[in-house]
Amino acid sequence: xxxxxxxxxxxxxxxxxxxxxxxxxxxxxxxxxxxxxxxxxxxxxxxxxxxxxxxxxxxxxxxxxxxxxxxxxxxxxxxxxxxxxxxxxxxxxxxxxxxxxxxxxxxxxxxxxxxxxxxxxxxxxxxxxxxxxxxxxxxxxxxxxxxxxxxxxxxxxxxxxxxxxxxxxxxxxxxxxxxxxxxxxxxxxxxxxxxxxxxxxxxxxxxxxxxxxxxxxxxxxxxxxxxxxxxxxxxxxxxxxxxxxxxxxxxxxxxxxxxxxxxxxxxxxxxxxxxxxxxxxxxxxxxxxxxxxxxxxxxxxxxx
Amino acid sequence: xxxxxxxxxxxxxxxxxxxxxxxxxxxxxxxxxxxxxxxxxxxxxxxxxxxxxxxxxxxxxxxxxxxxxxxxxxxxxxxxxxxxxxxxxxxxxxxxxxxxxxxxxxxxxxxxxxxxxxxxxxxxxxxxxxxxxxxxxxxxxxxxxxxxxxxxxxxxxxxxxxxxxxxxxxxxxxxxxxxxxxxxxxxxxxxxxxxxxxxxxxxxxxxxxxxxxxxxxxxxxxxxxxxxxxxxxxxxxxxxxxxxxxxxxxxxxxxxxxxxxxxxxxxxxxxxxxxx
Ligand SMILES: Nc1ncnc2c1ncn2[C@@H]1O[C@H](COP(=O)(O)OP(=O)(O)O)[C@@H](O)[C@H]1O
Ligand SMILES: [Mg+2]
Numbered sequence: 092x093x094x095x096x097x098x099x100x101x102x103x104x105x106x107x108x109x110x111x112x113x114x115x116x117x118x119x120x121x122x123x124x125x126x127x128x129x130x131x132x133x134x135x136x137x138x139x140x141x142x143x144x145x146x147x148x149x150x151x152x153x154x155x156x157x158x159x160x161x162x163x164x165x166x167x168x169x170x171x172x173x174x175x176x177x178x179x180x181x182x183x184x185x186x187x188x189x190x191x192x193x194x195x196x197x198x199x200x201x202x203x204x205x206x207x208x209x210x211x212x213x214x215x216x217x218x219x220x221x222x223x224x225x226x227x228x229x230x231x232x233x234x235x236x237x238x239x240x241x242x243x244x245x246x247x248x249x250x251x252x253x254x255x256x257x258x259x260x261x262x263x264x265x266x267x268x269x270x271x272x273x274x275x276x277x278x279x280x281x282x283x284x285x286x287x288x289x290x291x292x293x294x295x296x297x298x299x300x301x302x303x304x305x306x307x308x309x310x311x312x313x314x315x316x317x318x319x320x321x322x323x324x325x326x327x328x329x330x331x332x333x334x335x336x337x338x339x340x341x342x343x344x345x346x347x348x349x350x351x352x353x354x355x356x357x358x359x360x361x362x363x364x365x366x367x368x369x370x371x372x373x374x375x376x377x378x379x380x381x382x383x384x385x386x387x388x389x390x391x392x393x394x395x
Numbered sequence: 396x397x398x399x400x401x402x403x404x405x406x407x408x409x410x411x412x413x414x415x416x417x418x419x420x421x422x423x424x425x426x427x428x429x430x431x432x433x434x435x436x437x438x439x440x441x442x443x444x445x446x447x448x449x450x451x452x453x454x455x456x457x458x459x460x461x462x463x464x465x466x467x468x469x470x471x472x473x474x475x476x477x478x479x480x481x482x483x484x485x486x487x488x489x490x491x492x493x494x495x496x497x498x499x500x501x502x503x504x505x506x507x508x509x510x511x512x513x514x515x516x517x518x519x520x521x522x523x524x525x526x527x528x529x530x531x532x533x534x535x536x537x538x539x540x541x542x543x544x545x546x547x548x549x550x551x552x553x554x555x556x557x558x559x560x561x562x563x564x565x566x567x568x569x570x571x572x573x574x575x576x577x578x579x580x581x582x583x584x585x586x587x588x589x590x591x592x593x594x595x596x597x598x599x600x601x602x603x604x605x606x607x608x609x610x611x612x613x614x615x616x617x618x619x620x621x622x623x624x625x626x627x628x629x630x631x632x633x634x635x636x637x638x639x640x641x642x643x644x645x646x647x648x649x650x651x652x653x654x655x656x657x658x659x660x661x662x663x664x665x666x667x668x669x670x671x
Contacts, residue, residue, distance in 0.1 A: 156574055158570055158573065158574065181573075181576045181577065181578050182576065184573070184574060184575070184576040185575070185576035188574070189570075189571075189574035191567060191570070191571065193567055195565075195567040195568060195570065195571035196571075197568065197571070197572075197586055197590075198590065199589045199590050199593060208575070208585060209575035209576065209577070212577065212581060212585055213575060213576040213577055213581070214576070241669075243669070257575075261575060261576070
């Protein structure tokens with residue numbers, strides 16, 4: 092129902108709205124994957140998109156920067172319509188970074204070159220200036236000392252942090268994250284989330300598809316729960332994650348936070364443990380959690 | 396473990412174990428090799444072989460009567476044709492992958508045609524072009540003619556290799572590049588092609604080796620002596636002396652070119668593995 096409260100009329104003209112999506116539909120062949128999505132992300136806001144696998148989260152994110160062409164609907168990025176057939180999509184894309192689940196660093200370029208190729212090739216920033224910017228952001232993600240390494244020489248967590256630095260070196264207004272930690276070994280997830288948390292703190296506009304409920308709960312200003320190509324529930328994280336109103340949301344959260352086959356494999360167990368731990372250390376751990384057993388504090392993950 | 400083995404041996408006492416059998420087969424192979432070598436040594440007249448294939452005075456003559464020039468020509472013909480083929484091959488590969496259907500058709504027809512026709516025919520045709528169209532001259536003749544003819548043939552082969560290389564680059568690479576705001580052409584040039592060429596360096600070097608040998612077809616163009624490449628050069632001296640030595644030397648010269656290329660590929664492959 093919350094989705095209905097989003098204004099249905101076209102642009103507000105408000106500079107504070109960085110991403111505006113109006114009645115977005117996307118079909119692959121006969122299959123409609125997005126069935127009318129409307130949302131707004133305001134400047135400095137962190138919006139986490141959660142939902143079961145296949146619900147269309149990635150497709151939504153990819154439509155926002157036109158990696159997928161919407162079937163219908165309109166999308167505005169800082170009041171420029173990226174879905175306009177006459178829009179300069181490439182120019183609009185330079186304003187938003189994208190971080191992929193599988194990192195997608197350029198393997199033939201060094202870490203530093205990965206960061207500078209966008210600014211120098213696309214925005215014609217002088218090389219020295221781009222390198223200075225890149226090193227600044229690499230420093231911030233803790234990888235300045237690996238600037239001359241090749242991506243293959245880095246761990247997954249390090250690669251993902253480079254990918255974030257690569258996006259930031261473009262001096263973007265906003266960053267889209269598509270499950271940035273899903274491909275990582277559990278022990279590497281924390282470093283990437285730390286970087287994202289700091290990014291949120293300095294006021295970056297972020298749209299984050301994630302399964303990290305503790306992160307969403309702590310960092311997000313708003314959480315959107317998607318299922319079957321529609322927004323089912325949307326609102327403050329304490330509400331959507333802590334006190335979900337819809338049965339579908341509850342079912343989903345139950346499954347993510349409390350996998351039923353914990354006993355079937357170590358991986359599942361580790362996954363469950365991680366989420367349990369993260370949730371337990373969240374700031375609002377006393378809210379109505381789907382399972383009270385998850386509220387145990389875990390000092391090992393306290394930095395989350 | 397032990398019990399199983401014992402049971403096996405006990406059950407079939409006369410059969411050899413697989414390891415014993417392999418050993419015995421190897422032994423037989425060594426024996427055959429030994430017999431062949433001994434027969435060769437006993438039956439072949441070493442001095443005659445030497446005088447036919449390695450006659451000292453002819454080696455002298457061959458080395459001093461323009462071999463460096465012939466070697467240089469072989470390299471020049473090959474390298475020029477390779478550059479031509481690589482450029483045209485890349486263009487054809489991109490056409491094969493184009494959204495525009497007619498481009499795909501043209502590229503396909505080209506590729507099928509030049510892969511199905513002997514390189515010799517193409518070279519002959521190009522040699523006759525200047526006769527058929529008086530006034531038509533390739534720049535740097537005969538080099539221009541050879542580069543174009545051999546380049547056009549090898550482009551057809553390289554196009555398929557390059558296309559496969561482009562397709563082998565993960566889709567996420569283009570997406571990451573486009574997400575940075577790169578137009579598709581730039582993403583292809585800066586991100587996809589460098590990775591594609593890294594992937595296909597071994598088959599492309601193979602193509603370079605094949606081209607080196609194909610350059611021996613150039614003799615059909617009826618060249619002046621200064622444009623002779625290794626094969627034509629060696630053959631002429633061999634003919635006039637009724638001896639194989641000059642041809643053998645020419646053959647070794649090809650190895651001087653092709654063997655280092657093979658080693659180079661190995662090294663590049665090792666390096667690429669590290670960077671990937
Ligand atoms: N390129 C594509 N072609 C066809 N179907 C696709 C494509 N991309 C995604 N889909 C389908 O769209 C649905 C939603 O996918 P996706 O957006 O990746 O979901 P999520 O990210 O929420 O897991 C899935 O059923 C998926 O199979
Ligand atoms: Mg996804």
